[in-house]
Amino acid sequence: MSAVTLKNCGLVPLAALEILDFCAFAAALRQEVDAQGRIAALFAAPAGEQFDLFALIARDWQGQLALLRSRVGARYPSLTPELPQVHLFEREIAEQYGLVPEGHPWFKPLRFHPSWTGRDAWGRDPRRHPLVGEMDYYRVAGEEVHEVAVGPVHAGIIEPGHFRFQCHGEQVLHLEISLGYQHRAIEAQLPSAHPLARVQRLEAAAGDTSIGHATAYALVCEALGATLAPPRAQTIRALALELERLANHVGDIGGLATDVGFLPTASFCGRIRGDYLNLGAEICGSRFGRGLVRPGGVAFDVEAPRAEKMLERLDSMARDTQGALEIFFDSPSVLARLEGTGRVRVEDAEALGLVGVAARACGLAVDARLHHPQGAYVDTFDHVVIEESGDVFARARVRRREITDSLAWVRRALRDLPGGELRRRVAPPAAESLAVALVEGWRGELVHLALTDARGHLSRYKIVDPSFRNWSGLALALRGEQISDFPLCNKSFNLSYCGFDL
Incomplete structure (x- = not known):
């Protein structure tokens, strides 16, 4: 079969x-x-x-x-x-x-929330949420093995998540990650939600991936309605998606610089990330791209004068980005902290199904822009950035190289925007059908699937954010490491809590 x-x-x-x-x-x-x-x-x-x-x-x-x-x-x-x-x-x-x-x-x-159907696989009371202390955590037995519990409330400005380390001295034997504190039942709400409310919920599914999730939803709607967005709209979507990638990759390298105490790149990247977000706001008024992508196309245009202005700003930002990255990757003290830290073996990455930066840093060529291109990526994306060491350095290097590629892609898109309309009417969804869309977000592969009933109404909507796949990779990366390396390893993955807690 x-x-x-x-x-x-x-x-x-x-x-x-x-x-x-x-x-x-x-x-x-x-x-x-x-x-x-x-x-x-x-x-x-x-x-x-x-x-x-x-x-x-x-x-x-x-x-x-x-x-x-x-x-x-x-x-x-x-x-x-x-x-x-x-x-x-x-x-x-x-x-x-x-x-x-x-x-x-x-x-x-x-995620520790009540069952959608009222039936609970663990016999829990669906009227209450169990506390962290009631969870069954894995424990390593042995003399002098101790346990360190962190979160879910953290000292910094960070989403809630619980991390439980089994340690011998400073060495981490096992890390268990418990999430679910950001659960909003987005998947359960989508079938009955108004179409406009659906896209707004999905733009907030993982707030730093608004363009990625909105694009995936639009593609699913278009597949259900046998509609293709106009070429100009497809290019503007991809342009916004690459700006989202640039902002977050630059921000992540700045975060790594902060964690190793390298303040020049940390301060530069914090400001430059804002520049990329502001460049995205030039298109639609939102620094996170909200309101731009809609089924059938886009809601905002990039006229020729605006494209020229964006290109001028991009040239200056690219020079600043290059300078901030060069001093970071050319510093021996930085490299000493990154190289060999938090290594994930390629066979483990493949077995767990890691995606995005985490997978490509282990040598896995996983990128929907190459293997499953859609829209403006068809015939314009021909290679995948990969590293092979699987450590913090490799994850940083993948980001650095992808920044260079994204800058080149954005420049080409701004210079060669296709003409034509911005949006087409999407036909009513096909009845009793399944539609699927894969989009390569900045963290990795976003998967959206929709099922319709006999009337063509949504009966089930499924979302897989890359963080869902990759938190297990972070747990593996900590095995055998010093517990003091956790912040650095964590930042090198930089996964979403709310993207997991759909």
């Missing part, structure tokens, strides 16, 4: 997705992974008294996506022991719908 294949931003009628017996579903999923497929999403949707399981597989080097479907009851055999990529997806399904993946090696709540 073969999966249904489609391209990025494609649509499949649900009737075309065969409902496989679970054993056949699991075998097909293993076969896809053995053939170098990545499990981009695994999620459930109600189907009467049972539940449909959907798996989205990214066949990167074929430029294809594949879909598998099965139907299960309240319990099913866990896929995690053989396919570690799904370990969080299975816990998420258990929390949302109360389904139990029997044999899951670490079966515990993921």
